[in-house]
Structures are given as structure tokens and as C-alpha cells.
Amino acid sequence: MREFEQLTSVEMANEFISRHRLSFLYISMTGCSVCHALQPQVQILLSKYPEIQLGAINAQEVPAVAGSFSVFTAPVLLLYVEGREYIREARIVHLDLLDEKIRKIYDLVTGQSSDETVK
Template sequence: MREFEQLTSIASANEFIQRHKLSFLFIFGTDCSVCHALQPQVQRLMMKYPEIALGAINAQEVKEVAGRFSIFTIPVLLLHVEGKEYIREARIVHLDLFDEKIRKIYDFVTG
């Protein structure tokens, strides 16, 4: 299973997004049961998309993440293409629909 790169600051998150053409951020919390249940499901889903870089950032440890990404709840799933946000899902995520959205963008970007 693919692992998430652990991001520990807003600077590292910004750099991660800029460094990769396709980047995915999983924003979670330490005490969030939904986050802990969703993360392995997202990891399995992302096996289909090897060119998407995976990053995770803990919103409880990096409090500035809320302001930087306009986060009001967790978990939040963000897909960026060339530094621009294309997909945002929060809290309860329907993985089938999320997969369809990613597939369309992924197929377009990767050709």
C-alpha cells in the first residue's frame, strides 16, 4: 500500500503541492475516528493512481492548516493539479464518487 508523506508545517505542505504535478493532501486529526477509518480506504484507492503524490497533515498539530486551506472540519481530502485545487471532499466521503472525480482528472492530466 502506498504511504502518505507526513507534512509537519504549512511551508512543507505548500512545497509538497508545488513539487508535484498531481498532489493529494489528506488533512486529519489525531482524535478523529472518521479520519482513522477513512485513511486506509483512501490509501487503497490511491493505488490506482501512481502518479499522484500523497501527503498527510495533522490539523490538530499544524493549526495554521485551517486558515491556509479554509478547513472547517476534518477529514478533508484535497487534490491539486499543478498547484491548483481541483477536488475537495470533507467529513463523510463517498469513495465511489470520489474515485470517479479523480479518474476523470487523472486520465486528462496523464493522457
């Protein structure tokens, strides 16, 4: 299973997003039980989408993240396509709905069905 790249500054997060055509940012906080329970589930879900690069940043360790990414709660899940935000989910995330949203964008951007990449 692919790991999240740990980002330690807003600059690193912005560079991560601009460096990859498809990037996923997982913003969490220390001591957030929802954040820690959800991250491995999101990691498993995103294994179906090999072209999406995974990044994680802790908003408690990097407080500037809140202002830069308009984060008011945690966790926040962001999908970027060519540097532009396409999906934003926060706090309570329904994984099947998130999967459906990601699949539609992924299939359009990559020109392939995510179902094909799993086989």
C-alpha cells in the same frame, strides 16, 4: 501500498503541492475516528493512481493548516493539479464518487486511463 508523506508545517504542505504535478493532501485531526477509518481506504483507492503523490497533515498538530487551506472540519481530502485545487471532499466521503472524480482528472492530466495503470 504507498504511504502518505507526513507533512509537519503549512510550508511543507505548500512545497509538497508545488513540487508535484498531481498531489493529494489528506488533512486529519488527532482523535477523529472518521479520519482514522477513512485514511486507509483512501490509500487503497489512490493505489490506482501511481502519479498522484500522497501527503498527510494533522490539523491539530499544525493549527495554521485550518486557515491556510480553509479547513472547518476533518477529514479534508484535496487533489491538486499543478498547484491548483481540483477536488475538495470533507467529513463524509463517498469513495466511489471520489474515485470517479479522480479518474476523470487523472485520465485528462496523464493522457492515460487509470484502468490501464492497474493492469
